[in-house]
Amino acid sequence: MRSKIKRCRACGLYTLKEICPICGAATSQTKPARFSPEDRYGRYRRALRQEAE
Incomplete structure (x- = not known):
């Protein structure tokens, strides 16, 4: 079964x-x-995403 999830080529x-x-x-x-x-x-990734928004 193939996954339906996709990833953005530009922002990931x-x-x-x-x-x-x-x-x-x-x-x-x-x-x-x-x-x-x-x-x-995870803590760093979430902080970086929050900062980017």
Whole structure:
């Protein structure tokens, strides 16, 4: 079964849409990011995303 998740080529955002809702660039099929319950860098990633908005 193929995954429906897509990734924006420009900004790297994961979405289910054909066009990125953030930057409007085209998205492509990809596998989702690896999940780890011990996400050591999640705090930094969320802070960076919050700062970018």
